[in-house]
Amino acid sequence: MSDSVAPPTTGTVTSADGTTIGYRQVGGGPGVILLHGGMQASQHYTRLARTLAEAYTVYVPDRRGRGMSGSHGDDYGMAKECQDLEALVNQTGAHLVWGHSSGGLVALQTALTHPGIHKLAVYEPALSMYGAIPLGWLPRFERELDQARPADAVITFTKGTKAHWAFAVLPRRLLALMLNRYLRKEEQALKPGEVSMRALIPTQRYDGRIFAEVASSEGYAELDLRADLDVLLMNGKRTPPPLRNAMDALQRTLPHARRVEFPRIGHEGPATGDPERVGEELRAFFAQPHERR
Template sequence: MSTIVNTPTSNQRVSLTTGSVISADGTTIGYHQLGHGPALIMLHGANTSGLDFTQLAEPLADLFTVYLPDRRGRGLSGLFSKNYSIQEEVADLTALVNKTGARLLYGVSAGGMICLLASLSLPGIQKLALYEPALLMDGTAHTSWLPRFDQEMAEGKVAAALVTSMKGLELGGPVMNAMPNWLLEALTNATMKGEDKKAGPDAITMRKLAPTLHYDGLLLAEMSGQLDRFRAMNAEVLLLGGSKGLPFLKPSLAALEQILPHVAGRIEFPGLEHGGSNNPSQTNRGSKPELVAQELRQFFTRA
């Protein structure tokens, strides 16, 4: 099946095909793909979907067949299980690697964490690029928002829950922390309503993605303090981040640079935030996926 996607900041229309793979527990994992050449899988982070990488994938599509999977609970993919853990995500990625023969991975935030762990048991992975993988030295301070988030979601207070997660993860920095919750909730509600009005029936909106933040919070907690296990990594790894990225992930990047046996380099993009490689959008205006794509192109083609 083929689909046409409009890129958010231009009139360019990207032709994508869709496919799916069945994970170990029988769950369907859907993906979009574009391009020709060796397989490259890009795994998104929290509150996004595979389609958020279209502008990152386009400059690479002349050299690679780029796969943009939707992680569980999102878009083309099936639901989370009752016994959800990171091993479920690893199994999903493993199924896609086995189908495509991919030897190249790119992951952002939670997607980067999943790529790292999956690569330990996938000897065929040769190169791995990570943009601010969501690994915590100590997860207590950045997972304590989960109970309040869950309660607000249970009460149908989606905007309040999103504000709770954003503050808990320091996504807005000091400015957001200084703003009263009622104002942030009003702004978030307005953004969601505006998005809902423009969205088609299959669009993956903020409102649809909100419940998935619970599961990304669980991953943060589960993998906190687990960096030492990556000393056994065989793949060559490129570490990426933005100068305005999440401060609490920078210590983990520095630790990975020391722990990983085969580090190809560490690059910090001036002015980019945590979502710097995602498509620009109303809530991610400062991203520059074309800059990240240049580095990925060099890394993945270098012998």
């Protein structure tokens, strides 16, 4: 992380339905858009953005319902998320897009039809159509949110998706004590402009909706038909097997896509694991000339 990179600035775009989408911007050069995953916001990708910022202008939006952006709205679904990304691509002229987890789903779906995206990279998109993300946890998760029990909701989500081994073996009561303590400490440490985890937890109900929506689709075979799109698939070796299996399935759907696996990180690698290493791979991918097929 170089000291020569200036501090980030902020900006906004207006999506098709009038919703404001706020973003952080850092660096200089060709435009790169980074889409965050679930229960996260633009603030969690500062290290990744700075790794790219010496060579690229990096835009990291708060997806709708979070931070600098407007609410999810009454008609929320994948189409709204795609419109938000399209608005950012159109206004900034950025042709390079990366997405993490649910942000990867949005990036994939948008790239199906938007010719402004020339290179697409995704880190473990939440591919429920391949069975990687079971959805049986959603009703209990939403009920606990409605009862103002955010820690219990996180436990239900993490156990249901098998996202972390500790949640499989530790009792709920102990996990709830640990999580409530963490939420209190995290709120005390927030910097101006940052969003608390307590505020981000409820947004996972909306990500659950796009998981279910995309699960009913036929996959992403159309990506391979676009001559102007290069694709990079990324995953961590420490990620639970269902997500790695889903990446294998996606790679079979996209035989021309490149694939990189990071040996020492898991699903949260781009945000808290080793964002610098992820950034190095992205810089190399984005710098390579387009492969005409």
